[in-house]
Amino acid sequence: MLSDYACLNFEGFYSNPTKQEKQMLHSSTKAKISNNPLMGRKTVRILVIYTGGTIGMKQDKNGKGYTVVPNYFADALKKLPMLYDEEYVKNGAEEIHNNSELDLPYNKYPQLVMPLSKMGTRVFYYLKEHDPILDSSNMSMHHWTLIANDVKKHYQYFDSFVILHGTDTMSYTASALSYMFENLDKTVILTGSQIPIFEQRNDGRSNFVGALEIAGHFIIPEVTLFFNNKLFRGNRTQKASASDLDAFASPNLPPLAKLGTEIEITWDAVFPKTTIMSFTVREEMSENVGLLRLFPGINAKIVRAFLSPPMEGIVIESFGAGNIPSNRPDLVDEFRKAAERNVLILNITQCYKGSVSDAYAAGKVMYDIGVIPGYDMTPEAALTKMAYVLGNKDLTYEDRKALLSRNLRGEMTIPQQQRQYSMRDGEFVKSVAEALRVSSLREMNCVRRALLPIMLTCAAKAGDLETIKQLISQGANLNEPSDYDGKTSLHLASAEGHINVVTELLKNGSSVYVRDRRGRTPLFDAIRNKQYKVVKVLLSVGAKFDHDDIEVTRELCIAANENDVERLRLWNCACVDMNQVDLDGRTPLHVAVLKHSIDAIRFLVFDVGVNSNKKDIYGRTPLESAIKLNYTDIINMLIRAPNTKLPNVLNERLEENLDNIYSINDLNHNKLINCKMNFFT
Numbered sequence: 001m002l003s004d005y006a007c008l009n010f011e012g013f014y015s016n017p018t019k020q021e022k023q024m025l026h027s028s029t030k031a032k033i034s035n036n037p038l039m040g041r042k043t044v045r046i047l048v049i050y051t052g053g054t055i056g057m058k059q060d061k062n063g064k065g066y067t068v069v070p071n072y073f074a075d076a077l078k079k080l081p082m083l084y085d086e087e088y089v090k091n092g093a094e095e096i097h098n099n100s101e102l103d104l105p106y107n108k109y110p111q112l113v114m115p116l117s118k119m120g121t122r123v124f125y126y127l128k129e130h131d132p133i134l135d136s137s138n139m140s141m142h143h144w145t146l147i148a149n150d151v152k153k154h155y156q157y158f159d160s161f162v163i164l165h166g167t168d169t170m171s172y173t174a175s176a177l178s179y180m181f182e183n184l185d186k187t188v189i190l191t192g193s194q195i196p197i198f199e200q201r202n203d204g205r206s207n208f209v210g211a212l213e214i215a216g217h218f219i220i221p222e223v224t225l226f227f228n229n230k231l232f233r234g235n236r237t238q239k240a241s242a243s244d245l246d247a248f249a250s251p252n253l254p255p256l257a258k259l260g261t262e263i264e265i266t267w268d269a270v271f272p273k274t275t276i277m278s279f280t281v282r283e284e285m286s287e288n289v290g291l292l293r294l295f296p297g298i299n300a301k302i303v304r305a306f307l308s309p310p311m312e313g314i315v316i317e318s319f320g321a322g323n324i325p326s327n328r329p330d331l332v333d334e335f336r337k338a339a340e341r342n343v344l345i346l347n348i349t350q351c352y353k354g355s356v357s358d359a360y361a362a363g364k365v366m367y368d369i370g371v372i373p374g375y376d377m378t379p380e381a382a383l384t385k386m387a388y389v390l391g392n393k394d395l396t397y398e399d400r401k402a403l404l405s406r407n408l409r410g411e412m413t414i415p416q417q418q419r420q421y422s423m424r425d426g427e428f429v430k431s432v433a434e435a436l437r438v439s440s441l442r443e444m445n446c447v448r449r450a451l452l453p454i455m456l457t458c459a460a461k462a463g464d465l466e467t468i469k470q471l472i473s474q475g476a477n478l479n480e481p482s483d484y485d486g487k488t489s490l491h492l493a494s495a496e497g498h499i500n501v502v503t504e505l506l507k508n509g510s511s512v513y514v515r516d517r518r519g520r521t522p523l524f525d526a527i528r529n530k531q532y533k534v535v536k537v538l539l540s541v542g543a544k545f546d547h548d549d550i551e552v553t554r555e556l557c558i559a560a561n562e563n564d565v566e567r568l569r570l571w572n573c574a575c576v577d578m579n580q581v582d583l584d585g586r587t588p589l590h591v592a593v594l595k596h597s598i599d600a601i602r603f604l605v606f607d608v609g610v611n612s613n614k615k616d617i618y619g620r621t622p623l624e625s626a627i628k629l630n631y632t633d634i635i636n637m638l639i640r641a642p643n644t645k646l647p648n649v650l651n652e653r654l655e656e657n658l659d660n661i662y663s664i665n666d667l668n669h670n671k672l673i674n675c676k677m678n679f680f681t
């Protein structure tokens with residue numbers, strides 16, 4: 001069977017699908033694919049970081065209970081058909097992404113491939129197993145750093161990330177990672193299970209498959225946690241049951257997505273990226289933090305001991321809406337003294353649900369001494385936020401307090417920030433709503449959802465910054481494709497070169513990874529339309545191409561064909577591999593030679609330094625094609641290229657011209673270069 005790419009024709013459809021693929025593609029036309037920003041992808045690459053946990057555990061033979069077992073998980077997964085398409089791999093698909101010519105960090109990880117999805121996507125996942133794998137109860141902050149660095153190291157090579165983790169401390173890790181990942185713009189999902197995946201009855205399979213399915217089809221640029229068919233914001237979760245399969249809860253925020261017969265994503269609830277800075281990891285976390293759960297009659301001496309050095313920051317779990325016993329001056333005094341020593345204190349409620357407020361005098365006393373309200377944060381989110389804020393040694397005490405008070409990653413709801421949608425939505429939406437006799441907020445939201453994406457793309461195309469700003473303030477989902485081609489507002493503004501609109505969109509959460517129906521990103525459209533400034537901005541926020549993107553290869557060959565150096569230069573700036581080959585094994589240099597595109601050849605050979613010795617599927621290098629076509633100007637150019645190997649036919653002609661005085665092997669290098677240079681002049 002040909003490779004996956006060889007099966008694709010230029011419209012991006014399978015020209016020679018297998019019977020199974022035909023069936024799947026047929027059903028995919030019926031499947032609900034709206035709101036699917038990765039929908040143009042035929043293949044998606046996910047890194048699975050396996051840290052341990054019950055999901056991969058086995059019963060210990062000596063009766064010690066479930067234990068982690070290293071180095072068997074990947075092979076064992078290959079026996080599960082919902083997680084591994086053996087048939088597809090047998091037919092040679094495994095080579096697709098294993099580009100051994102390139103030294104990619106994931107080449108050595110086991111590669112697995114899922115069956116074709118309902119939406120027509122092939123998910124390839126690579127399993128990176130931690131050494132050692134752990135029961136999550138044995139994890140520490142150091143392990144959060146290891147996971148964070150794994151994502152950082154592989155960020156540019158993968159579309160999304162799934163982290164397999166024990167459930168016991170999964171909410172801590174998810175919360176910590178949510179802060180450590182700054183300017184995250186890819187999907188990161190933690191999952192695990194209550195019963196090992198290889199037991200007959202288990203929850204591991206549906207959790208793992210569900211996480212891969214979401215990560216393979218949607219860009220939800222947050223650290224999330226997937227369990228029992230629900231996708232939660234990670235820093236809102238708590239492990240709620242030691243034995244139920246519905247083990248996690250998110251008491252103060254409904255799930256971001258639910259998996260039923262359809263995948264239902266609440267896009268309005270997804271926390272958008274709000275800067276144009278590119279992804280970074282802040283790995284330092286302070287260990288000098290603690291959680292203090294108040295109880296009636298708590299001893300002030302014990303509190304003093306708890307607050308003494310090296311303690312740098314604590315989270316108080318107070319009563320009800322944030323109350324402490326205000327009739328206990330000894331206790332309040334301990335908190336005051338600690339605050340005066342610059343110990344940071346966050347106040348959250350010990351209630352399962354709800355938020356702290358200053359409604360009661362018993363709570364107000366806390367804020368008077370400098371305690372920071374943590375509103376509806378979970379203990380896990382509050383503690384890890386404290387560790388994160390204290391880990392940044394460049395910050396002052398005041399900076400830290402300011403950071404703790406802000407909603408950084410959607411971890412808390414600040415009362416005045418609660419968004420109220422009202423009938424005061426934009427004039428156009430309002431008049432449509434009136435014409436339709438909309439009478440409820442629910443109906444109003446339906447009208448908004450139908451109209452905003454279309455209005456966004458129109459404004460983006462026209463470069464209408466003011467309208468864009470208004471639509472953003474009305475809660476428009478920037479990553480929702482609105483036209484038939486699946487283009488988002490960022491695609492259109494990029495193609496048109498509206499730099500201000502592009503910047504505004506990026507600042508408000510537009511993803512540079514969204515793909516249109518053909519798999520093209522905004523960067524692709526910007527390069528295609530030679531929008532230099534936009535290309536620069538998109539590159540600066542981390543937009544990149546896969547090394548094996550067939551659409552890019554085609555574009556390179558088209559630019560070479562058209563002798564369009566300007567466009568070739570832009571592709572080169574975007575760090576694409578200028579040696580990649582089309583379906584005939586031809587590099588852009590081959591194409592430029594065949595089309596006699598002199599400027600393109602000069603650029604590729606002397607400015608980029610491409611490999612001029614690659615052979616196409618007919619076994620010809622660019623130089624051999626030039627000789628065949630008798631393009632002497634090109635031959636002259638190519639033989640000057642520092643790395644060009646002379647083909648035998650040229651060596652023979654060269655020898656003849658040297659009057660057989662020297663044999664080629666005897667010539668010193670300079671003489672050979674001189675001869676080469678003068679040969680066809």
Ligand SMILES: NC(=O)C[C@H](N)C(=O)O
Pocket residue numbers: 052053054055134135136137165166167168169192193194195
């Ligand atoms: N279900 C689980 O994964 C529990 C296990 N003890 C862990 O956290 O690693």
